Amino acid sequence: MxxxxxxxxxxxxxxxxxxxxxxxxxPTDTRGTDHITRDDLQMPRLTLAQKMSNQxxxxxxxxxxxxxxxxxxNDVTGVVYGSEPLRFxxxxxxxxxxIEFNPLEDGGGVKDMNVPLDDPxxxxxxxxxxxxxxxxxxxxxxxxxxxxxxxxxxxxxxxxKAAKSLNTLMKVRSGPSFAGSYTxxxxxxxxAKGTYGVWKFKNDGWVSEEQFHRFEKxxxxxxxxxxxxxxxxDTPEM
Numbered sequence: 138m139x140x141x142x143x144x145x146x147x148x149x150x151x152x153x154x155x156x157x158x159x160x161x162x163x164p165t166d167t168r169g170t171d172h173i174t175r176d177d178l179q180m181p182r183l184t185l186a187q188k189m190s191n192q193x194x195x196x197x198x199x200x201x202x203x204x205x206x207x208x209x210x211n212d213v214t215g216v217v218y219g220s221e222p223l224r225f226x227x228x229x230x231x232x233x234x235x236i237e238f239n240p241l242e243d244g245g246g247v248k249d250m251n252v253p254l255d256d257p258x259x260x261x262x263x264x265x266x267x268x269x270x271x272x273x274x275x276x277x278x279x280x281x282x283x284x285x286x287x288x289x290x291x292x293x294x295x296x297x298k299a300a301k302s303l304n305t306l307m308k309v310r311s312g313p314s315f316a317g318s319y320t321x322x323x324x325x326x327x328x329a330k331g332t333y334g335v336w337k338f339k340n341d342g343w344v345s346e347e348q349f350h351r352f353e354k355x356x357x358x359x360x361x362x363x364x365x366x367x368x369x370x371d372t373p374e375m
Contacts, residue, residue: 140344179365180289181213183223183278185323186336207323210290212367218283220321226285226344227307227354229277229359230314233300235259237270274300275366277359279352281318281344287355289366290321292336299336306340315352318342 147218158164184190186208191197192215201215209218235252238243249270252258258269274297276290292300303319310317318341326335344352 150368156164157165179213179367180277180293181211182289182291183218183280184210184212185336186375187334188253194265207325209246209323211319220323222322222339222341224281224318224320224341225320226281226316226348227274227277227303228279228352228355229364230304231275231364233274235272272297273305275364276303277364279324279355281348285348285351289364291366295326295333295334299338303336303338310340313353314355315356316343316349318344323360 164284184192186193186204186206188206190204190206191199192201192210192212193206194200199212199215201210201217203217204210205220209223210216210221211218233254234250235254235256235258237245237249237252237258239248252270254272256270259272262269272294274292276292277291278288280286280288306319307314307317320339320341322337322339324337325332327333
């Protein structure tokens, strides 16, 4: 069962010992996994726990006992980062994209991964019908206090306001996206449908010169890559 880790101690693993090889294992031995490339991997996603998140449901396979509403966590490894500000740099910021999902009664899943933003499916209908497709803002981050763990951030629906805030913070800086340091802090807002978790982003200075050069290389390696991010039509944290 995943354990809670303080933000400064969080690792990219579910358990600290899960990725630390014992002395008799050669960490460079890739037999059995040498065919797996970056294109075959799912990038972990930085996620905000909401009341209806599957990770808070003891009956769900992704249940995280240590997780609480309003905390940040890694949706692949199960690491809980908590509710304290999480420092990060932005390796990549993708243009917004529209995604259409199949109805849940038909099994859900992505129907169209690339809906043009001016497509009628992206807009309300003449009689107020909800848009069929959803606008997403996707980022690739480096968590600065978590051994420079690389993780995705995907914001939509209630997260669009936060995405525009982060974009503004990035745009008013000088230099490339990966030069700046930011913090993500979970907060709450109350609307017509009740109280829900939201993202709050703030400037946090600059990365170090060494980090800048490391992140520059990562930026170049990711520039033309299609990043696989798990998405669900009813994901409540978005």
